[in-house]
Amino acid sequence: MTETFEMICIVCPRGCRLKAERTADGIAVTGNKCPRGAKFAEEEIVAPKRSFTGTVRSVFPEMPVVPVRTAGEVPKDKVKEVALLTRDVLLTRAYGVGEVAVDNVCGTGVDLIVTADMRKVIGS
Amino acid sequence: MRYAAIVIGGGPAGMAAACAVKESEKVLIIEREARLGGILKQCVHDGFGVIRFGEKLSGPEYADRFIDEVYSRKNIDVRTLTFVTDIEKRNGYFVVTTTSGKGIVSYEGENLILANGCRERTARQVNIHGTRPAGLMTAGTAQNLVNLMGIMPAKRCVILGSGDIGLIMARRLTLEGAEVVGVYEAKATPSGLQRNLQQCLYDFGIPVSLKKTVTLVHGRDRVEGVTVSDVDDDMRPISGTEEYIPCDALIVSVGLIPENELAENLGVPIDPRTKGPVVDQYMMTAVDGVYSVGNALHVHDLVDYVSEVAETAGKDVGRRKSRASIEVTQKGFAYLVPQRIDAANVEKETTFYFRASHDTERAKLTVTINGKTAVTKKYSMLKPPEAVRVKLALPVKAGDDVKFVLEDDDDGNV
Numbered sequence: 001m002t003e004t005f006e007m008i009c010i011v012c013p014r015g016c017r018l019k020a021e022r023t024a025d026g027i028a029v030t031g032n033k034c035p036r037g038a039k040f041a042e043e044e045i046v047a048p049k050r051s052f053t054g055t056v057r058s059v060f061p062e063m064p065v066v067p068v069r070t071a072g073e074v075p076k077d078k079v080k081e082v083a084l085l086t087r088d089v090l091l092t093r094a095y096g097v098g099e100v101a102v103d104n105v106c107g108t109g110v111d112l113i114v115t116a117d118m119r120k121v122i123g124s
Numbered sequence: 125m126r127y128a129a130i131v132i133g134g135g136p137a138g139m140a141a142a143c144a145v146k147e148s149e150k151v152l153i154i155e156r157e158a159r160l161g162g163i164l165k166q167c168v169h170d171g172f173g174v175i176r177f178g179e180k181l182s183g184p185e186y187a188d189r190f191i192d193e194v195y196s197r198k199n200i201d202v203r204t205l206t207f208v209t210d211i212e213k214r215n216g217y218f219v220v221t222t223t224s225g226k227g228i229v230s231y232e233g234e235n236l237i238l239a240n241g242c243r244e245r246t247a248r249q250v251n252i253h254g255t256r257p258a259g260l261m262t263a264g265t266a267q268n269l270v271n272l273m274g275i276m277p278a279k280r281c282v283i284l285g286s287g288d289i290g291l292i293m294a295r296r297l298t299l300e301g302a303e304v305v306g307v308y309e310a311k312a313t314p315s316g317l318q319r320n321l322q323q324c325l326y327d328f329g330i331p332v333s334l335k336k337t338v339t340l341v342h343g344r345d346r347v348e349g350v351t352v353s354d355v356d357d358d359m360r361p362i363s364g365t366e367e368y369i370p371c372d373a374l375i376v377s378v379g380l381i382p383e384n385e386l387a388e389n390l391g392v393p394i395d396p397r398t399k400g401p402v403v404d405q406y407m408m409t410a411v412d413g414v415y416s417v418g419n420a421l422h423v424h425d426l427v428d429y430v431s432e433v434a435e436t437a438g439k440d441v442g443r444r445k446s447r448a449s450i451e452v453t454q455k456g457f458a459y460l461v462p463q464r465i466d467a468a469n470v471e472k473e474t475t476f477y478f479r480a481s482h483d484t485e486r487a488k489l490t491v492t493i494n495g496k497t498a499v500t501k502k503y504s505m506l507k508p509p510e511a512v513r514v515k516l517a518l519p520v521k522a523g524d525d526v527k528f529v530l531e532d533d534d535d536g537n538v
């Protein structure tokens with residue numbers, strides 16, 4: 001039996017339109033302009049992943065919310081859970097870029113990191 | 125003191141331009157906001173820097189790398205919370221007048237780099253009737269509220285227009301707990317990037333309706349709902365197709381336009397296609413000493429290229445004396461930048477950016493110099509929302525007739 005999937009590669013901004021066919025022998029991908037697209041399609045069929053980006057709150061009035069992202073990708077179905085959790089995070093000191101706000105977020109093994117340098121904003 | 129260059133705007137374009145100027149030359153960056161970074165400060169999503177750094181950074185992270193670079197340079201002065209109100213061209217230099225907490229201050233510079241970004245088209249520029257209640261805002265305003273101020277502007281919203289910022293905000297608002305009823309686009313194809321349609325809408329089951337627009341906003345003080353209608357091929361609403369959707373916000377994402385008031389005041393010719401200045405391959409406008417970079421020049425898809433283009437201008441400051449610019453004739457494009465070539469200073473390769481005028485399966489780019497074909501290139505799947513960057517070896521000399529033609533390619537082989 002052959003199953004076919006169509007999707008857009010989100011790995012890079014080119015956004016190639018991918019076609020994947022799954023047979024007993026494995027997954028064959030076409031439409032990708034580079035090898036990363038094939039890997040993306042396979043993952044997308046077997047275990048899709050996404051990164052999460054958003055904000056958390058801080059106690060500093062100069063920067064009431066602070067941008068964060070997952071340091072890598074998390075399972076796609078965990079993204080909403082991560083988003084829900086970020087609403088309850090409050091930063092009480094000035095973090096730098098890349099500092100961990102929540103480690104192992106929602107048990108994904110991936111950290112939630114701060115993506116702005118709060119020290120440049122607070123007290124300036 | 126006279127600066128070698130005054131950069132107006134401290135976004136990614138302004139910062140990259142300033143850092144690319146030779147360290148022996150003094151540069152001034154003037155920024156109206158409290159911090160450098162421009163619009164990237166509010167773009168908390170990732171996807172920035174894939175080309176330049178090989179990493180998927182968020183907007184603030186991408187900006188931070190340039191901010192550190194700017195402040196480490198001894199030849200760069202920065203004035204924040206300073207707004208440029210007027211620019212005057214004198215004999216061989218420019219006088220830039222600013223207002224800030226210090227009052228009115230003027231600065232002198234030999235060159236000007238206009239890096240003041242773009243603005244969003246508003247609901248006023250699309251034809252929506254009704255009052256202007258709270259809850260009617262552009263996608264950029266919604267982004268600013270949510271990502272910089274921490275204010276949620278909607279519980280249940282409709283998005284008009286399928287521009288990228290609207291798509292990004294659809295995902296952001298959904299993850300923050302709002303309901304996004306749908307995205308309505310008057311054109312027959314979405315205007316955002318394919319990847320944003322996938323990861324911002326399809327991932328969350330948010331529907332996109334094409335050939336539909338918002339025709340009426342309901343509510344006096346606060347948006348209570350909108351009426352959407354089908355549109356015909358000329359984008360006119362078709363009566364009898366109206367549908368009422370209750371919502372507390374309408375978020376408008378109908379495109380960006382270069383900010384070119386300062387350029388126009390200097391007498392810089394504007395390209396009606398890009399809505400930004402006409403420039404040569406060094407991003408110099410037709411007014412000697414005035415460069416235009418970033419989204420003030422044309423709206424870029426990727427900030428990585430904003431930085432690259434701005435660096436070309438920065439490197440050029442104080443380098444060349446003689447110029448021989450020729451206009452490039454262009455056919456079949458939505459736009460092509462640069463629109464001129466300085467034939468006195470042609471390098472081995474010249475970088476061009478263009479957008480196709482329509483969706484094409486297969487297209488052919490032909491460049492002729494004095495009627496002789498210099499370059500041909502084939503493309504598959506061109507879409508106007510996705511700008512194409514191409515480096516071409518064009519041995520152009522002063523007085524040459526250079527033509528760029530983009531046409532559908534019927535013989536097929538790509």
Ligand SMILES: Cc1cc2nc3c(=O)[nH]c(=O)nc-3n(C[C@H](O)[C@H](O)[C@H](O)COP(=O)(O)OP(=O)(O)OC[C@H]3O[C@@H](n4cnc5c(N)ncnc54)[C@H](O)[C@@H]3O)c2cc1C
Pocket residue numbers: 132133134135136137138154155156157161162163164167206207208209239240241242243244263264265267289292380417418419420424425426427430
């Ligand atoms: C709301 C919005 C959201 C966007 N989101 C994305 C995105 O998600 N991804 C993406 O790749 N691109 C996005 N863009 C496009 C984005 O603008 C570019 O990628 C990039 O930020 C352009 O850089 P820039 O330096 O040209 O402009 P900007 O980042 O806009 O910087 C211009 C700077 O000039 C300053 N300025 C303007 N006028 C004056 C004046 N008179 N005096 C002093 N200073 C002045 C402004 O305050 C600003 O800091 C977005 C654009 C907008 C408007």
Ligand code: SF4
Pocket residue numbers: 009010011012013014015016031032033034035036037038040
């Ligand atoms: S297949 Fe490669 S080139 Fe195409 S979008 Fe994916 S990563 Fe980019």
